[in-house]
Amino acid sequence: MLAMIEGDRALVVDASKVSDLPDFAVAAFATQQDVRKGPLHMRRLAREVGADCVVILTVNWERQSQKPFFLGALALVGVRCFVHDPSRDDRFVEVSWTERVGALIKLPVTVVAALGLAWFHARRVLRDSNVRTQLSSPPPGNQPAVIVIWLIREGFEVGGGISHIAGIMEGFRECGYRVGLVSRGAPPRQLGGLFDEHEPAALPSGPMKLFPYTESIGLNSTVIKAAERLALRLPPTVIYERLEAYSAPGAALAARMGVAVVLEVNGPELWVRRNWATTAPGEKFFLTLGERIEAHALRSASLVAAVSTNALNATIEECGAAPIKALISPNAVSVSKVISEIVGLSPSPIPPVRLGWIGTFGPWHGAPMMVRALAELPESVTGLLIGDGAERDECRELAESLGVSARLDMPGRMARSDALRELAKCHILVSPHVPTGDQPFFGSPTKLFDFMALGRPIVASRLEQIGEIIDDGKTGILVEPGDLGALVAGIKRVIDSPDMGIEMGKAAQSEALQLHTWDKRIRDILANLDPAMPVRQF
Numbered sequence: 001m002l003a004m005i006e007g008d009r010a011l012v013v014d015a016s017k018v019s020d021l022p023d024f025a026v027a028a029f030a031t032q033q034d035v036r037k038g039p040l041h042m043r044r045l046a047r048e049v050g051a052d053c054v055v056i057l058t059v060n061w062e063r064q065s066q067k068p069f070f071l072g073a074l075a076l077v078g079v080r081c082f083v084h085d086p087s088r089d090d091r092f093v094e095v096s097w098t099e100r101v102g103a104l105i106k107l108p109v110t111v112v113a114a115l116g117l118a119w120f121h122a123r124r125v126l127r128d129s130n131v132r133t134q135l136s137s138p139p140p141g142n143q144p145a146v147i148v149i150w151l152i153r154e155g156f157e158v159g160g161g162i163s164h165i166a167g168i169m170e171g172f173r174e175c176g177y178r179v180g181l182v183s184r185g186a187p188p189r190q191l192g193g194l195f196d197e198h199e200p201a202a203l204p205s206g207p208m209k210l211f212p213y214t215e216s217i218g219l220n221s222t223v224i225k226a227a228e229r230l231a232l233r234l235p236p237t238v239i240y241e242r243l244e245a246y247s248a249p250g251a252a253l254a255a256r257m258g259v260a261v262v263l264e265v266n267g268p269e270l271w272v273r274r275n276w277a278t279t280a281p282g283e284k285f286f287l288t289l290g291e292r293i294e295a296h297a298l299r300s301a302s303l304v305a306a307v308s309t310n311a312l313n314a315t316i317e318e319c320g321a322a323p324i325k326a327l328i329s330p331n332a333v334s335v336s337k338v339i340s341e342i343v344g345l346s347p348s349p350i351p352p353v354r355l356g357w358i359g360t361f362g363p364w365h366g367a368p369m370m371v372r373a374l375a376e377l378p379e380s381v382t383g384l385l386i387g388d389g390a391e392r393d394e395c396r397e398l399a400e401s402l403g404v405s406a407r408l409d410m411p412g413r414m415a416r417s418d419a420l421r422e423l424a425k426c427h428i429l430v431s432p433h434v435p436t437g438d439q440p441f442f443g444s445p446t447k448l449f450d451f452m453a454l455g456r457p458i459v460a461s462r463l464e465q466i467g468e469i470i471d472d473g474k475t476g477i478l479v480e481p482g483d484l485g486a487l488v489a490g491i492k493r494v495i496d497s498p499d500m501g502i503e504m505g506k507a508a509q510s511e512a513l514q515l516h517t518w519d520k521r522i523r524d525i526l527a528n529l530d531p532a533m534p535v536r537q538f
Contacts, residue, residue, distance in 0.1 A: 008052035008053045009026070009027035009049075009050060009051055009052050009053075010026055010027060010051060010052070010053050010054065010055040011027055011028055011030055011045065011046050011049055011051035011053070011054045011055070011077075012026050012028070012029050012030065012054075012055050012057060013029075013030045013032075013034075013035060013054065013055070013056045013057065013070065013074075014029065014031075014032075014057045015032075015056050015057060015058045015064055015066070015070055016057060016058050016059045016064070016153075027049040027050055027051045027052075028049035028051070030042065030045060032066075034073075035066075035069060035070060035073040036069065036073075036281065037073075038073060039072065039073050039074070039075045039076040039077075039104060040076065041073075042054075042073045042074055042076070042077055043076045043077050043078060046077045046079060047078075051077075051079060052079060053079050053081065053082060054077055054079060054080075054081045054082070055081075055082050055083075055084050056070055056074075056081070056082070056083045056084065056095075057084050058083060058084065058085050059085075059086065059087065060085065060087045060185065061083050061085040061087075061088075061093070062087075063185060063203050064209075065203075065209050065210070065211065065212055065215045066209075066210060066211060066212070066280075067103075067209065068103045068106065068107055068110050068210060069107070069210070071095065071099060071100045071103035071104070072100065072104035072107045073104075074095070074100050075100040075101045075103070075104040080094060081094070081095045081100065082094050082095065083095055110207050110210055111207075111210065111281070111282070113206070113207035114207035114208060114210035114211060114214045114282075115214070115282050117206075117207055117208050117218070118208065118211075118213070118214040118217045118218070118286065119286075119289075121208070121217050121218055121220065121221065122217050122246070122286070122289050122290075122293060124220075124221070125217070125220050125248055125251075125252075125293055125296065126292055126293065126296055142235070143176065143177070143178055144176060144177045144178070144238075144533075144534040145177055145178040145179070145180065145196075145234045145235060145237055146172045146177045146178070146179055146180070146236060146237065146239070146240055147180045147181075147182060147227055147230055147236040147238075147239045147240070147253075148165065148168065148169055148172075148179060148180065148181050148182070148195070148239075148240045148241075149182045149223060149227065149239065149240070149241040149249060149250060150165050150181065150182070150183050150242055151183065151184050151201070151216075151219060151223065151242070151244050152165075152183075152184075152242075153184070153212075159360060160331075160360075160445065160446040160447065161266075162190050162191070162416075163190070163416060163446045163450075164266075164331055165191070165242065166191055166194055167331070167332055167333070167334060167446075167518035167521075168240065168518065168521075168522070169181070169191065169194040169195060170194055170334055170518050170519075171332075171518035171519045171520075171521055171522035171523075172240070172522055173194065174518070174519040174522070175519060175522050175523060175526065175535050176534065176535065177237070178196045178197075178234055179194065179195040179196055180195060180196060180197040180198070180199070180230045180231075180233075180234040180236070181195040181198045181199070182198075182199050182200075182223055182226045182227050182230060183198070183200060183201065184200065184201050184203065184219065185200055185203075186200070189415075190416055196234065197230055197233050197234045198230075199227070199229050199230035200226065201219060201222045201223045201225075201226040202222045202225075202226070203215065203218075203219070203222070204218025204219060204222065211280040211281065211282070211283065212280055213245070213246055213273075213279075213280055213286055213290070216244065216245060216246040216247055217246045217247075217286075217293075219247065219249075220246075220248065220249050220252075223249040224249045224252050224253060224256075227239070227249065227253055228253075228256070228257075236257065236259050237259065237260075237533070238259060238260045238261070238262060238526075238529065238533070239253055239254070239257070239259055239260070239261045239262070240261075240262045240264065241261060241262070241263055241264065241297075241301075242263075242264045242266070243263055243264060243265050243266070243269060243294070243297055243298075243315070244269060245269040245270055245272075245273055245290055245294075246286070246290050246293055247293070247297070248293050248294075248296050248297035248300070250263060250297065250300065250301065251296055251297055251300035251301075254300055254301075254302070255300075260302040260303070260529055260530065260533075261300065261301050261302050261303075262301065262302065262303050262305055262525055262529060263297055263298065263301035263303070263304045263305070263323070264305050264306075264307075264329075265298075265304055265305070265306040265307065265311050265312055265315050266306075266307050266311055266442075266443075266444075267307075267311045267314060267315065267442045268311075268314040268315045268317070268318040268439075268442070269294065269315075270287055270290050270291060270294065270318055270319075271314065271318055273287070274287070275439070276362070276363070291318060291319045291320070292319070294315070294318065294319040294321075295320060295321030296321075298315070298316070298319065298321045298322070298323045299321050299322075299323065299324070301323055301324070302324065302529060303323075303324075303325050303326070303327060303525065303528055303529045304323035304325070304326040304327070305326075305327050305329040305525050306326060306327070306328055306329065307328075307329065307330055307331060307442075307443070307444035307465075308328065308330060308442050308443065308444045308464065308465045309328055309465075310440045310441065310442035310464055310465075311442040311444070312328065314439065314440070314442050325528065325529075327524065327525060327528045329521050329524060329525060330444040330449075330465060330469070330516070330521075331444040331445065331446045331448075331449055331516075332449055332516045332517055332518045332520065333446070333449035333450055333452065333453045333512055333516055333517065333518070334453075334517065334518055335453045335512050335517060338420060338450060338453035338454060339453065339455075341417050341421060341424075342420060342424035342454065345421055345424040345425055346424070346425070347424075347425055347426060347427040348425070351380035351381075352380045352381060352382050353380060353381045353382070353427045353428065353495055354381075354382050354383070354384060354425065354426045354427050354428075355370070355373075355374065355381065355382070355383045355384065355426060355427070355428050355429075355430050355491065356383075356384045356386075356422070356423045356425075356426030356428070356429045356430065356456070357370050357383070357384065357385050357386070357429075357430050357431075357432075358385075358387055358419055358423060358447050358450075359386075359387045359389070359447060360387055360388070360389040361387055361388065361389030361390055361395065362389055362390065362391070363390070363391065363434075363436050364433055364434060364435075364436045364441065364443065365389075365433060365434075366431075366432035366433050366461065366481075366482075367385060367391050367392070367395050367432075368391060368394060368395055368398055369432040369434060369482070369484060369487060370383060370395075370430055370432055371383070371385075371395050371398045371399050371402065371404065371408065372398070372402070372484055373430075373432070373484060373487045373488050373491060374399075374402075374404045374407060375402040375404050376484065376488045377488060377491060377492070377495075379407065381407070381491075381495070382407045382408070382409070383404075383407060383408045383409065384408075384409045384411075384423075384426060385408065385410045386411060386412075386413075386414055386419050386422060386423070387412070387413060387414075388412050388413045392412075395410070396410060420450065420454065423450070423451075423454055423456070424454055424456070426456060427456070427457070427494075427495075427498075427501070428456065428457050428458075428459060428491060428494050428495070428501065429451040429454065429456045429457070429459075430458075430459050430460070430487075430491070431445060431447060431448055431451065431458065431459070431460035431461065431466065432459075432460070432461055432479075432481075432487055433445070433460070433461040433463045433466060433481060434461065434463075434481050435463065435481055435482065440464060441463050441464040441465075441466075443464075443465070444465050445466065448460065448466060448469060448470070449469075449512060449516050451476075451508070452469075452475065452508040452509060452512035452516065453512045453513075454505075454509070455505040455506060455508065455509035456501075456505045457476065457494045457500075457501035457502070457504045457505045457508075458470060458475070458476035458477070458504070458505075458508060459476065459477045459479065459487065459490040459491050459494060460476055460477070460478060460479070461478070461479060461480070461481040461482075461487075462478040462479065462480060462481065466478075469516075470508075471507075471511075473504075474504065474507050475504060475507045475508035475511055476504055476508060477490040477493060477494065477504070478490075523535055
């Protein structure tokens with residue numbers, strides 16, 4: 001099928017936002033906002049860019065949400081349409097004009113059905129909101145077990161969220177627990193070897209797959225069924241669930257199984273939907289209901305483990321519900337694994353000095369600050385920006401305008417092990433986070449703990465938890481967020497005093513080993529959950 005589009009210039013629609021770009025000529029990219037503007041807009045766009053065909057990028061077309069929208073929007077483009085699906089042997093599948101027009105005709109009915117079913121399922125999630133169950137003790141003599149519910153969208157292979165859940169699973173195993181995983185679809189490769197049993201949750205069928213939020217609401221029931229199937233093979237002592245928008249399966253499982261539920265909170269999920277994501281059609285009518293589901297999840301959890309104080313406070317403020325018990329449990333790192341990945345690697349003799357950065361190019365990550373800082377530093381200083389995301393193109397254009405593109409390496413997404421090895425070759429690791437609007441920074445950057453484990457000098461923003469973790473002058477250098485001059489001065493300070501940088505790197509690595517390992521986080525969680533919870537002793 002690839003031969004059918006070779007030589008053509010394609011208008012590319014990235015349906016998954018995590019797809020790798022195949023090797024063919026691209027006329028232009030269409031965003032999901034373009035798709036939502038409808039078939040006339042997409043026809044005009046295809047003509048304007050001179051596209052010979054349209055290619056939809058997906059991770060798995062059969063499991064793709066919003067499929068009717070993508071098909072209907074392409075009904076009138078006037079050129080052939082293909083789906084690039086790496087889960088199939090024949091990666092390129094042609095979508096006929098008849099199928100696209102049929103999806104467009106059925107779309108109004110599909111939207112009404114999706115909204116009606118989503119409302120019904122959301123109300124069902126809340127039905128047992130006042131249930132309180134006496135927790136059962138684990139069977140005597142049995143190895144304790146945890147069921148981890150992790151519902152990040154299928155296709156993500158790298159990122160802080162994956163590193164976080166990998167650390168949680170690793171921490172439970174080091175504490176003597178068997179680990180079962182419930183996820184949507186196949187888990188990322190980074191999680192391989194960290195679980196004993198896996199049960200995929202079926203995606204909602206029919207209209208419920210129309211939008212991401214209707215799909216999330218529908219997932220509640222399929223996740224509960226998957227966890228119950230898994231529990232037959234691996235009876236849990238505890239359930240560990242990450243809070244997601246419109247999701248609260250742990251609440252029902254606590255009532256049905258009589259076990260403790262730990263709810264991980266990374267931030268106000270619906271605030272993120274409103275401010276950092278593009279809400280889907282009709283979603284504004286469900287946000288209040290989403291807040292009630294979020295409140296239900298918080299009230300039903302035996303323990304809420306929030307990555308930061310601001311993450312907990314913002315979530316409580318958003319949904320108006322306080323948890324029974326809460327613990328601040330920042331991110332962490334497997335120091336021994338990081339060290340094993342970078343054996344024999346070290347920065348090259350200076351000059352040139354290499355600055356390292358990694359992230360998803362979100363508005364709070366400060367990637368443009370890194371590029372601007374590079375322009376203020378001597379030409380012997382080079383930069384490395386690992387990752388992909390919203391501000392990556394902006395950073396590339398900024399580098400060209402400032403004349404530093406030749407000194408800046410932007411390799412895109414990398415497997416965690418490869419990224420660690422590249423960062424280990426850097427002389428200084430930079431975390432220039434910036435504030436975003438009126439919302440206090442609620443993150444707990446996994447990269448910060450990775451940087452500490454790498455044993456390289458760190459220059460970071462004094463922003464909320466970052467300023468609490470880094471001891472200024474001892475385990476790194478802190479600078480004022482958003483202050484370019486302060487960032488440049490902090491980097492120069494390390495360049496001018498390399499021995500000081502080496503000592504700070506060693507101190508950071510030592511502190512990470514003592515205070516910020518995943519098994520320590522899990523021990524704290526279990527101790528706060530119930531001092532009688534089983535934990536392997538060393």
